[in-house]
Amino acid sequence: INCDYRLLEVGDVFGFSVKDKFFKIILPSAIPYVTVGMRLGLGYSWRALIGAELIAASSGIGYMIMDAEQLSRPDIIIVGIITIGMLGYVIDLLFFSLTAKLSSWNKEGAKSWQELE
Template identity: 60%
Template sequence: MFARIRALLTPFLALLFWQALADSGWVSAYLLPAPLTVLDTFFRLYASGKLTLHVHSSLFRVFWGFTASCLIAFLLALLVCRFRPLEELLTAPLALLRMIPPLAMVPLLILWLGIGHATQITIIVLASFFPIFLNSCAGLRRVTAAQRELANSLHLGWRRYYRYVLLPAATPSIVTGVRLAFGYSWRALIGAELIAASSGLGYLIIDAQGMQRTDEVIVGILTIGLIGWLLDQLFSWAVVRTLGRRFAELRA
């Protein structure tokens, strides 16, 4: 109980400080609107349906982009770990691609795919591919020699080997990769929406800046943080609930 109160203490103090700073008149309301003004703007944007529309747009892109990324990265990791030559062929191009920030691809993607969902979803795939791919590869190599020997001695077919040995051994790594990748993709999406979108939370922010509505900018920023945090908490909760008993590493 006390721990929970302590955890809320810092945000509460920060809010108080922010409100005091805004009330003092030292900073103009244009540069830093008061928390209560921001709260008011939040309800106004929500009531008008504008906020819901942009949140929906961002979540839609993240959902599809992230799902696609999980599938592509995991399947490629399976193939790479199964076929050595493929790993050798892909090492150099993947190492190069990994060093390119997804946002650097935006100009090209706009040319190829236009401004819209396709560009945003591609950015999400690019941003979240590597954490999932690299962690899946590491996980798929975690089967120990002893576990392989056991599988051989039990004469497990490849289907049972994948289902009961290989994939469970890789699960903690994959989960870590997916969680990391979600954070990356959420941040990259907002970045991409700031540059090349006509809807979404990133667009809401850049549009509000154009209209000189700093309060709306702050509403956008806080909504991004809040949704990202909520989804991350939801993911962790679901992981602990479904996998925590079987995988001690995921309980923490």
């Protein structure tokens, strides 16, 4: 358990059951770690999705970029790349907001996006 043992001792003092300790102490302590892992996994899956579209797809943004490359259309290529970047940024921003909301008790988790820039 990656939880401060002192918090569990406080739970014992207040007479928490095992279920209460899990839902009120352990789970909230784990939320920042879980959401960071999910955020990293989301980034990796986004890259894999675009890579797969670039290699072997018949539709999608990656296919649009490859098709534009074959037709020598740099304008479409640039729009596709910007679209991929913007979608990735928005998805990451939404996930960061979710993390901040779920761990609002944690000062590190509750930082707003503007404070990080």
